[in-house]
Amino acid sequence: MFNRIASRSLLAGAVLISLAACGGGGSSNAGGEAAPSGSASGGGGTAGGPIAVITVDPSNPYWKAEIDTATSEFKKLGYEPTTSAHKNDPDQQNQLVETAINDKVKGVLLDPAGADESVAAVQKLVDANIPVVMINAEISKTGLAKAQIVSNNAQGATLGAEEWAKAMNYKGSYVELLGKPSDNNAQVRSDGYKGVISQYPDLKQVGKEIANWDRQTGQDKMESLLSKNPDVQGVIAGNDEMALGAINALKDKGKLAKVKVLGFDGNQDAVNAVKKGEMVATVLQPIVEGTKKAAAQLDSVIRTGETGVPEEKQALDCTLITKENADKVNNFVLTEQ
Amino acid sequence: MSTTTTTPAPPGAPAAEERKGLGSRFNMNTLLVEGRALIALVIIIVIFAVMSDNYLTAGNLTTITKQVAFNAIVALGMLLVILNGGIDLSVGSIVGFTAAVAGNLFRGVHVPGTDLTMFPSLWVIIVLSLAIGMLVGWVNGLLIARLNLAPFIVTLGMLYVARGLTEVLLNGQNITNELTGQPGLNNTGFFEIFASKPLGLPLAAWVMIILAIIFSILLNRTPFGRWLYATGSNERAAQLSGVPVIRVKTLIYVLSGLCAAIVGILQMANISSATADLGTFYELNAIAAVVIGGAALSGGRGTVRGTIIGAFVIGFLANGLVIVGVSPFWQKVITGAVIILAVAVDQIQQIVQRRRSAARAVASAKAAAASRQSTDGTSPSS
Numbered sequence: 001m002f003n004r005i006a007s008r009s010l011l012a013g014a015v016l017i018s019l020a021a022c023g024g025g026g027s028s029n030a031g032g033e034a035a036p037s038g039s040a041s042g043g044g045g046t047a048g049g050p051i052a053v054i055t056v057d058p059s060n061p062y063w064k065a066e067i068d069t070a071t072s073e074f075k076k077l078g079y080e081p082t083t084s085a086h087k088n089d090p091d092q093q094n095q096l097v098e099t100a101i102n103d104k105v106k107g108v109l110l111d112p113a114g115a116d117e118s119v120a121a122v123q124k125l126v127d128a129n130i131p132v133v134m135i136n137a138e139i140s141k142t143g144l145a146k147a148q149i150v151s152n153n154a155q156g157a158t159l160g161a162e163e164w165a166k167a168m169n170y171k172g173s174y175v176e177l178l179g180k181p182s183d184n185n186a187q188v189r190s191d192g193y194k195g196v197i198s199q200y201p202d203l204k205q206v207g208k209e210i211a212n213w214d215r216q217t218g219q220d221k222m223e224s225l226l227s228k229n230p231d232v233q234g235v236i237a238g239n240d241e242m243a244l245g246a247i248n249a250l251k252d253k254g255k256l257a258k259v260k261v262l263g264f265d266g267n268q269d270a271v272n273a274v275k276k277g278e279m280v281a282t283v284l285q286p287i288v289e290g291t292k293k294a295a296a297q298l299d300s301v302i303r304t305g306e307t308g309v310p311e312e313k314q315a316l317d318c319t320l321i322t323k324e325n326a327d328k329v330n331n332f333v334l335t336e337q
Numbered sequence: 338m339s340t341t342t343t344t345p346a347p348p349g350a351p352a353a354e355e356r357k358g359l360g361s362r363f364n365m366n367t368l369l370v371e372g373r374a375l376i377a378l379v380i381i382i383v384i385f386a387v388m389s390d391n392y393l394t395a396g397n398l399t400t401i402t403k404q405v406a407f408n409a410i411v412a413l414g415m416l417l418v419i420l421n422g423g424i425d426l427s428v429g430s431i432v433g434f435t436a437a438v439a440g441n442l443f444r445g446v447h448v449p450g451t452d453l454t455m456f457p458s459l460w461v462i463i464v465l466s467l468a469i470g471m472l473v474g475w476v477n478g479l480l481i482a483r484l485n486l487a488p489f490i491v492t493l494g495m496l497y498v499a500r501g502l503t504e505v506l507l508n509g510q511n512i513t514n515e516l517t518g519q520p521g522l523n524n525t526g527f528f529e530i531f532a533s534k535p536l537g538l539p540l541a542a543w544v545m546i547i548l549a550i551i552f553s554i555l556l557n558r559t560p561f562g563r564w565l566y567a568t569g570s571n572e573r574a575a576q577l578s579g580v581p582v583i584r585v586k587t588l589i590y591v592l593s594g595l596c597a598a599i600v601g602i603l604q605m606a607n608i609s610s611a612t613a614d615l616g617t618f619y620e621l622n623a624i625a626a627v628v629i630g631g632a633a634l635s636g637g638r639g640t641v642r643g644t645i646i647g648a649f650v651i652g653f654l655a656n657g658l659v660i661v662g663v664s665p666f667w668q669k670v671i672t673g674a675v676i677i678l679a680v681a682v683d684q685i686q687q688i689v690q691r692r693r694s695a696a697r698a699v700a701s702a703k704a705a706a707a708s709r710q711s712t713d714g715t716s717p718s719s
Contacts, residue, residue, distance in 0.1 A: 059613030064509025181666070210665040215511075216608045216615060220404055224659035227397035228389065241612075248609055252532075253396075269513050269610070 045106070047303050051079045052100035055111040055136075057087050060213075060241075061267045062287060063111070065332045066136060069288045070109055073295035079106065088183055090117035097121040101128045107298045108132045109291075115140040115184050133298040135291055137185060138313065146301045148313045149294045151285040153185050156264065156318030157192020160283040163320055164236060164262040167280045171202035174234030175225045177211045177218050177242040186213075189238045189264055197236075206232060211242045218245025226253055235261045240270035240282055247278050266321055266332060274326040284319040288332050373686060374630050374646040377679055381650060385657035392660050399538065403607070405652035406541035407600050409645055411619050412626035413545075413552050414596030416644045417589040419627050420556075420569045422636025423488035425590060427477060428597040428623060430499035431470050432616025435601030437503040439466040440512030440611030443524060456522040459530075467598045473499055474594020478587035496620070504613050513610035531606035541603045545645070548596070553641045561585065569636030626651055629679040650679070 053070045056063050067083050074081040082103075086093035093113040100108055101124065108125055110132055112118035122144045125132045134148040142148075168174070176193070179186030197203050206229045209221040218241065226232065226249060235250075237243035243263035250256040256278060263270045266284030273279040293314070297307040319325075319334055328335050385392045411428050418425045442462040445454040457465065473495065480491045518525035533540050556562035564585045567575040576582045600619070605611050630647030632639025654675055658668045 058509050059504045059507065061510055067509075178665070207659075207662065208665070209659060214614050214617075215610065215612055216604065219608050220655075221659060223400045223404065224397075224656045227394065227400055227656070228391050228660040228662070230391070230396070244610075245608060248607075269511060272514070 045302055047299060048078045049080065049106040050103060051081045051298070052096070052103065052105045052108045053081050053083045054093065054096050054100070054108060055083065055085055056113070058083070058085050061269075062265050062285070062332070066111065066287050066291050069291040070135075070295055073292055074109075074299075077295065077299045079299075086113050088113045088180065090114055090121070093118060094121050094124075097124055101125065101130065105130060107302050109294055109298055110134055110145075111136045112139050114182065119144070131298065131301045133294045133301070133307075135294040136285075136287065142312055145312065147294065147297045147307045147309060149290045149297070150313070150315055151287065151290060152315040152317050153188045153285075154192045155315075156283040156285065157189045158196055159318060159320045160262050160264060160281055161193045161196035161236065163281040163322060164234065164260060165196060165200055165203065167260045168203060168234050170200045172233035173204045173206045173229060173231070174236060175207035175209070175222075175229065175232055176205060177209055177221060177235065177237040177246060179211075179213045179238035179242070181210060183213070186238050193236050193262075203234075211237075211245065213239050213241055215241040215245040215248075218242030219248045220245075222246040222249035223252075226250070226255070233259055235259060237261070237263055239263065240265040240267045243279060243282070244269055244273060247273060251278075266319075266329060268329075268331060271321060271326050271329045274321055274323060277323065281320055281322045284321050284329060284332065284334055286316045286318065286332075286334075290316045373682055374643055374650060374679065377629070377675070378646055378650050378653060381653050381657060381675075385653070385661060388661045389657075392657060397656070397660070399542075401649075401652050401656045402542045403539040404656065405648050406539070406545040407604055407607075408619070408622045408626055408651060409545045409648035410541070410548055410596050410600050410603075412623040412630075412644050412648050413548055413641065414593030415620070415623040416552070416627050416630075416632060416639055416641065417565065418488070418593050419624070419632050419634060420565050420636060420639050421586060421589055422569050422572070423481065423586070423589070424492065424624070424634070425474075425477065425593045426489065426492040426620045427473065427495035427499055428593060429616040429619035429621075430496045430503065431473050431594055431597035432601040432604060432619055433503040433613065434473065434499040434506075435466050435470045435598040436605040436611040436615050437506040437512075437613075438469045439463070439602060439605060440516065441506050442466065443515045443518060443527070444512060445522075456519075456524055458523040459518065459526055462524065463602060466602060467595060470594045470598020470601065471591050472594070474591040474597075475587065477594070478590030481590065482583045482586035500617075503615075507611065507613050509613075511610045511612045516605070516609065516611075528606055528609065531603060532609070539607075541600075541607065544599060544603065548599075549641055549645055556641060561588070565589065566637055569638075571637075622651060625676050629676060631683060647679075650675070 051074050053067060053074070055067055055070075058064050058067050063085070071081045071083060082105075084096045084099075086096055090113045097108070097110075108130055110118070110122065112122075112134060115138055118139045119141045122132050122134075122139055122141075126144050132145045134145045134150070136150060138148045138150045139145065176190065178190055181187075197205075207225045209225060211218040211221045218237065222235070222245060235243065235246045237246060240263040243261050247256060247261055250259050250261070260280045261278070263273075263279055263282035264285075266282050270279060270282045274282055293316075297309060300306060300308045321329055321334075325334065382393070391397060411432070414428065415425055439462055442457050442465060445456045447454050477488075477492055477495055480486050481488050516527050518527060531540060535543060556565065564575065564580045567578070567580050568582050568585055572582060597616070597619070601616065604615060608615070626647035627639060627644050628634065628647070629650050630639065630643030630645070632643065651672070654672060655668070658671060663671065
């Protein structure tokens with residue numbers, strides 16, 4: 001009995017010592033750059049220590065860019081970022097958030113799994129006094145996250161749809177490929193497209209399928225849609241991967257020349273397709289720029305308690321990518337010239 | 338009393354009776370077991386053909402056949418595993434993994450410790466990638482056959498391992514442009530061959546046909562086939578009668594891995610890139626095809642023909658739902674319901690068959706007893 005207590009207290013002691021060592025390492029790490037400008041707010045601290053970057057799916061080029069940017073930015077600022085992904089599953093997200101809390105991270109950069117579903121997870125972090133900055137997508141409640149930096153999907157969809165409608169000459173039949181129904185961006189983009197297209201009564205939707213943001217599913221659904229509507233003239237897709245799948249299907253049937261395809265995201269394969277004239281346009285989400293901002297603001301919160309930006313919700317406008325500017329895009333970054 | 342086709346069987350052993358019918362001989366039981374899937378297929382085709390003029394067109398049939406082929410090839414491998422009473426959940430991940438390996442070989446392999454990058458030629462890439470798929474299957478087989486681990490657990494673990502390795506290899510980037518190859522590197526021609534359409538039919542469909550024939554022969558005309566059915570029905574009995582159970586078990590997972598790897602290559606050519614999600618959920622579609630095709634998940638019963646028909650049921654259904662314009666949300670509900678219905682009909686049919694043969698056995702026994710009584714036991718029994 002005594003033995004057990006002794007060994008347990010020894011274990012606890014060891015854990016405490018290692019924790020103390022971590023804390024010490026963190027503060028010494030950032031000793032030089034800590035600028036206590038806003039320490040009056042009470043949330044002041046020093047830079048350094050672990051940061052949890054929780055995003056959606058690193059196997060997708062878009063989120064890969066987000067993760068890579070976040071990791072390199074946080075390292076530059078003197079933190080130790082860890083990355084994990086919830087694949088748009090709120091339950092998984094909840095577990096990752098709990099792990100981050102147990103890990104005693106200094107802050108969390110979160111790309112949420114759903115606007116409503118993620119509120120509880122963010123609340124948990126707030127209760128644990130861990131600052132959160134949202135990136136890429138928003139949550140439906142304000143006042144919890146320190147900042148929400150989101151790409152303006154509605155604006156982007158409007159831009160894309162305008163360009164596509166012009167290419168269609170404002171008439172003809174088209175089909176739509178939708179993203180995962182559980183991801184609210186799928187609906188936001190579809191609504192954005194609809195807002196524009198409904199102004200042109202000669203544009204007629206003849207089919208609509210869910211293709212789960214996925215290239216192969218997009219291709220399968222497009223093949224079936226083509227059998228149903230052999231003379232379709234346009235395709236609008238909720239993201240680039242589905243659009244690229246549709247392009248494959250159209251190429252296969254030798255119909256690509258007559259069909260105008262619209263994508264969304266601005267991933268490199270899509271940008272190349274725009275260059276080749278296979279895709280009318282895609283919409284670039286400024287994910288690299290947004291992630292840099294998010295990292296800087298989270299750093300500011302940890303050091304000073306303030307983001308340094310007055311608004312919590314900051315929408316970053318998307319950029320239309322057409323043949324004119326496609327060669328200036330490199331891995332989600334548009335270089336201005 | 339007839340003594341020809343309807344051999345009365347004891348109620349406990351209908352499986353043995355059916356297995357006899359699994360050969361190329363076309364007897365009544367084969368027709369019933371496979372007829373069910375065939376009937377489902379015909380009903381689906383008729384319904385959709387009535388609802389849409391665009392369904393039964395040559396173009397759409399080609400499209401369906403191509404989409405079905407990917408599932409059917411994976412399902413053929415799955416059939417072997419299921420005949421053995423096992424399950425292979427890792428095939429979808431092997432599809433993705435093979436494509437990722439092939440994509441990386443196209444991109445060139447950096448030789449560690451040097452500045453050299455090796456670019457294998459096209460056929461080396463294909464052979465190596467297929468070998469990788471077989472290797473993953475072999476690991477599955479080894480763990481299951483030698484260590485006697487549960488197939489469900491081993492292949493579930495492998496589902497994660499292979500998918501994870503796929504993501505590691507792709508590192509968040511799809512491989513697209515490199516697949517075209519460069520003339521100087523002797524690795525061109527991938528799309529020209531693997532996305533080709535000999536005689537108007539996509540290569541994937543030809544591969545499906547060829548593999549179906551090979552697997553048919555394998556199951557019906559070779560010792561391996563007999564061993565496989567035997568181990569699936571009663572492994573202990575098979576072992577005691579000299580069947581090399583461990584070798585058979587290992588080999589089927591290797592073949593299942595090979596089938597998945599073939600689909601990995603073909604699907605990569607089809608969507609013209611290697612993506613991290615390639616092949617997700619293929620294992621479930623393959624299992625569905627095998628089961629709709631009349632196979633028993635407990636092993637020992639199932640045919641190549643049924644599996645192919647099962648894959649076509651799923652393909653014709655998925656395509657038809659899109660063409661008719663059923664809401665995407667309802668498509669899933671209907672697909673699931675058809676799978677359950679097909680299997681339920683199978684079970685009911687078996688129960689009825691069992692009862693019938695039992696009744697027949699009782700009747701013939703009674704008749705025999707009666708005739709024996711009337712002729713004082715001199716009548717020869719049939």
